[in-house]
Amino acid sequence: MGRKIVQEERRLQIIEALYACLLKKPFKETSIKDIARAAGVNHGVLHYYFTGKEEILLTFLDHVILKYKTDFYEYMAAHTTAESTPRQVVSQMFNFVNHRITLDRRLSRIFVEIWEIGLYDKKVRSKLRTVYEEWIEAAREVIMRAVKNETLARRMSVSLVAFLEGMAMLSVILEPTQAESAETLAAFQKRIIDMLG
Amino acid sequence: MGRKIVQEERRLQIIEALYACLLKKPFKETSIKDIARAAGVNHGVLHYYFTGKEEILLTFLDHVILKYKTDFYEYMAAHTTAESTPRQVVSQMFNFVNHRITLDRRLSRIFVEIWEIGLYDKKVRSKLRTVYEEWIEAAREVIMRAVKNETLARRMSVSLVAFLEGMAMLSVILEPTQAESAETLAAFQKRIIDMLG
Amino acid sequence: MGRKIVQEERRLQIIEALYACLLKKPFKETSIKDIARAAGVNHGVLHYYFTGKEEILLTFLDHVILKYKTDFYEYMAAHTTAESTPRQVVSQMFNFVNHRITLDRRLSRIFVEIWEIGLYDKKVRSKLRTVYEEWIEAAREVIMRAVKNETLARRMSVSLVAFLEGMAMLSVILEPTQAESAETLAAFQKRIIDMLG
Amino acid sequence: MGRKIVQEERRLQIIEALYACLLKKPFKETSIKDIARAAGVNHGVLHYYFTGKEEILLTFLDHVILKYKTDFYEYMAAHTTAESTPRQVVSQMFNFVNHRITLDRRLSRIFVEIWEIGLYDKKVRSKLRTVYEEWIEAAREVIMRAVKNETLARRMSVSLVAFLEGMAMLSVILEPTQAESAETLAAFQKRIIDMLG
DNA sequence: CATGAATGAGTTTTCATTCAT
DNA sequence: GATGAATGAAAACTCATTCAT
Numbered sequence: 001m002g003r004k005i006v007q008e009e010r011r012l013q014i015i016e017a018l019y020a021c022l023l024k025k026p027f028k029e030t031s032i033k034d035i036a037r038a039a040g041v042n043h044g045v046l047h048y049y050f051t052g053k054e055e056i057l058l059t060f061l062d063h064v065i066l067k068y069k070t071d072f073y074e075y076m077a078a079h080t081t082a083e084s085t086p087r088q089v090v091s092q093m094f095n096f097v098n099h100r101i102t103l104d105r106r107l108s109r110i111f112v113e114i115w116e117i118g119l120y121d122k123k124v125r126s127k128l129r130t131v132y133e134e135w136i137e138a139a140r141e142v143i144m145r146a147v148k149n150e151t152l153a154r155r156m157s158v159s160l161v162a163f164l165e166g167m168a169m170l171s172v173i174l175e176p177t178q179a180e181s182a183e184t185l186a187a188f189q190k191r192i193i194d195m196l197g
Numbered sequence: 198m199g200r201k202i203v204q205e206e207r208r209l210q211i212i213e214a215l216y217a218c219l220l221k222k223p224f225k226e227t228s229i230k231d232i233a234r235a236a237g238v239n240h241g242v243l244h245y246y247f248t249g250k251e252e253i254l255l256t257f258l259d260h261v262i263l264k265y266k267t268d269f270y271e272y273m274a275a276h277t278t279a280e281s282t283p284r285q286v287v288s289q290m291f292n293f294v295n296h297r298i299t300l301d302r303r304l305s306r307i308f309v310e311i312w313e314i315g316l317y318d319k320k321v322r323s324k325l326r327t328v329y330e331e332w333i334e335a336a337r338e339v340i341m342r343a344v345k346n347e348t349l350a351r352r353m354s355v356s357l358v359a360f361l362e363g364m365a366m367l368s369v370i371l372e373p374t375q376a377e378s379a380e381t382l383a384a385f386q387k388r389i390i391d392m393l394g
Numbered sequence: 395m396g397r398k399i400v401q402e403e404r405r406l407q408i409i410e411a412l413y414a415c416l417l418k419k420p421f422k423e424t425s426i427k428d429i430a431r432a433a434g435v436n437h438g439v440l441h442y443y444f445t446g447k448e449e450i451l452l453t454f455l456d457h458v459i460l461k462y463k464t465d466f467y468e469y470m471a472a473h474t475t476a477e478s479t480p481r482q483v484v485s486q487m488f489n490f491v492n493h494r495i496t497l498d499r500r501l502s503r504i505f506v507e508i509w510e511i512g513l514y515d516k517k518v519r520s521k522l523r524t525v526y527e528e529w530i531e532a533a534r535e536v537i538m539r540a541v542k543n544e545t546l547a548r549r550m551s552v553s554l555v556a557f558l559e560g561m562a563m564l565s566v567i568l569e570p571t572q573a574e575s576a577e578t579l580a581a582f583q584k585r586i587i588d589m590l591g
Numbered sequence: 592m593g594r595k596i597v598q599e600e601r602r603l604q605i606i607e608a609l610y611a612c613l614l615k616k617p618f619k620e621t622s623i624k625d626i627a628r629a630a631g632v633n634h635g636v637l638h639y640y641f642t643g644k645e646e647i648l649l650t651f652l653d654h655v656i657l658k659y660k661t662d663f664y665e666y667m668a669a670h671t672t673a674e675s676t677p678r679q680v681v682s683q684m685f686n687f688v689n690h691r692i693t694l695d696r697r698l699s700r701i702f703v704e705i706w707e708i709g710l711y712d713k714k715v716r717s718k719l720r721t722v723y724e725e726w727i728e729a730a731r732e733v734i735m736r737a738v739k740n741e742t743l744a745r746r747m748s749v750s751l752v753a754f755l756e757g758m759a760m761l762s763v764i765l766e767p768t769q770a771e772s773a774e775t776l777a778a779f780q781k782r783i784i785d786m787l788g
Numbered sequence: 789c790a791t792g793a794a795t796g797a798g799t800t801t802t803c804a805t806t807c808a809t
Numbered sequence: 810g811a812t813g814a815a816t817g818a819a820a821a822c823t824c825a826t827t828c829a830t
Binding site for chain 3: 616617619620700703704706707708709710711716719720723724743746749750752753754755756757758760761763764765774775778779782
């Protein structure tokens with residue numbers, strides 16, 4: 001019993017160490033020993049709790065995804081009610097996404113890193129695919145309440161996610177001020193909200 | 198005389214080999230010997246023509262950027278005239294960007310790879326910054342002819358580039374059909390053209 | 395506990411292997427793998443215990459220096475007393491230096507090697523400087539007991555060390571018999587002892 | 592005819608380049624291309640005029656030795672006559688050796704380098720052996736004129752050469768001022784001259 | 789379970805040497 | 810003769826992984 005919990009804590013400790021490492025170095029250049037050092041454990045331990053570097057990354061990814069998904073639904077539950085208009089719901093969705101995801105430059109950096117890994121790693125790509133499909137689907141559902149057009153809602157949600165991820169990438173490369181990015185996001189999203197009628 | 202040409206050809210041969218390698222493996226996992234093998238030359242040659250792996254990448258990047266920039270201006274010159282309306286010009290710009298860049302999945306993959314490298318490599322990031330700034334600027338100029346509003350034109354061009362790059366990334370991860378992506382692009386761009394009045 | 399000892403033993407084993415290698419090849423031509431082979435360990439081990447080739451050399455140097463310094467003071471303690479005359483003390487010093495250092499051709503070879511490394515390597519030169527300054531100082535102190543003249547004692551000790559090291563070098567190049575060298579050393583040193591009055 | 596001269600000039604040009612290189616880097620780290628660059632010629636040329644790096648060094652050594660030998664005999668011829676006393680001759684010998692050899696730190700550095708090479712390279716060691724034997728013999732002859740004792744003269748000359756080379760080495764490692772070294776040399780040599788009666 | 793010593797494959801880089809032009 | 814392109818062997822170093830204690 002306690003065993004399993006200790007195990008889970010150790011694994012958590014390790015994936016948090018990976019997060020810290022990824023802020024400094026690309027995954028490829030992050031050695032098992034780097035992660036172990038950051039986690040404050042012996043490097044042998046990592047091979048005990050994980051089958052290898054890849055599994056650490058995959059587990060890390062699962063945790064990040066779960067965390068943001070949970071946060072999203074909690075946020076939406078806290079900021080919208082059954083009476084909220086579609087525009088209000090969409091607006092709250094933008095609030096969450098902007099501040100918790102797109103404008104979080106550290107997260108953006110890590111995601112650019114993960115996209116790249118996903119290019120060549122099937123398992124990572126598969127997880128990313130699920131994330132984006134789920135995200136697009138969530139957006140589509142919210143949008144559908146306003147536009148009532150499947151195809152249009154789907155396209156709008158895909159475009160939205162593409163735009164947001166593109167902004168995340170550009171913010172990492174161009175390093176504009178938060179304000180600049182926030183304004184561009186706001187202007188774009190205002191258009192969308194206007195379209196919802 | 199012939200010497201300089203041989204040099205340039207060899208360098209070209211090598212960066213083309215890098216291109217081929219990047220379709221299979223991330224840059225970090227692509228060894229000098231891999232590139233040499235792909236180029237059909239001895240690995241020592243790569244150190245003769247380049248100071249190291251990084252310079253090969255940087256040169257590759259320069260070539261790619263130059264190629265697309267040249268192609269873009271040639272395309273625009275061939276497809277627009279002084280009499281073209283702003284909408285026609287923007288429309289042609291979309292034509293080029295969609296088919297030659299955003300929907301070219303191989304190019305998209307390579308750019309995701311380069312974004313990631315730029316995360317930690319100053320020189321690469323600096324080149325990327327220039328590319329995106331130039332691209333945004335080019336789009337802004339074209340858009341300005343229609344909207345006559347600096348701030349708006351800038352925001353629209355940033356949003357456009359973010360959207361296109363986001364679409365490129367999503368197409369790499371989600372691997373939708375060309376048609377799907379093309380439709381999403383078209384729908385989005387139609388909105389923009391409509392906005393130009 | 396045992397861990398630290400294993401570490402120290404391995405390091406010792408490795409620097410002893412370096413000693414053996416230096417009898418055969420110059421340091422520059424001695425590869426990490428050569429040293430590993432001589433030590434009977436995997437080459438990776440050398441990178442585990444040392445940061446690189448230079449550190450192995452520096453550690454080796456420290457050990458050699460410490461060993462001879464310790465031996466010297468032990469020898470002097472064993473062969474002289476508070477009642478020994480200055481001449482007797484100087485004589486014992488010569489005994490030690492001749493047999494343990496100057497006439498040890500293997501040591502001489504290694505020191506010629508180290509001189510050369512010190513030519514271009516600051517850390518090695520710095521260590522050599524300390525060694526020679528200490529040696530000159532030790533000789534000066536002993537000589538001072540007899541000549542009571544600072545300048546003279548200093549010059550005599552510098553000359554002595556220069557002569558001894560020159561003899562070491564010549565013995566390496568000319569490869570005379572031990573006897574020849576010993577006689578030259580004895581004759582020279584007899585002069586010095588005579589000078590002490 | 593002219594051919595041979597051109598050849599000889601090229602070879603000279605190359606060994607002078609080696610001299611320049613040796614002031615900066617150890618021989619082992621000096622590449623053929625380094626020497627070629629210093630000589631202002633194509634690296635292929637070096638393989639045309641020499642069979643390899645070693646032959647360049649050997650030729651260089653021959654030239655240095657010849658130069659100093661010639662200079663020495665010229666100097667002695669210019670500064671002594673048949674009427675000069677043995678003490679005067681020895682004194683002039685010291686003058687030459689001190690200023691042209693022992694106190695020339697650049698030459699000393701290069702000789703430390705060459706000693707080291709001679710440790711492991713038979714041909715170089717053989718040349719060095721000849722040099723030192725000749726030098727000792729030259730000194731012995733001069734000293735013999737005063738002391739009339741074969742064994743003593745031999746020992747004195749060996750000691751002298753050992754001392755001078757030891758001083759050269761120490762000056763390279765300890766980097767004392769020229770004055771300090773000159774004084775130590777003078778004091779030592781005064782003793783010798785006094786011994787000559 | 790934890791530790792850290794050991795392994796060995798793999799990477800970038802340097803360079804003497806060769807050789808076609 | 811001169812040039813510089815090409816070769817391939819060898820170097821230092823890194824690191825995921827294994828395993829005995």
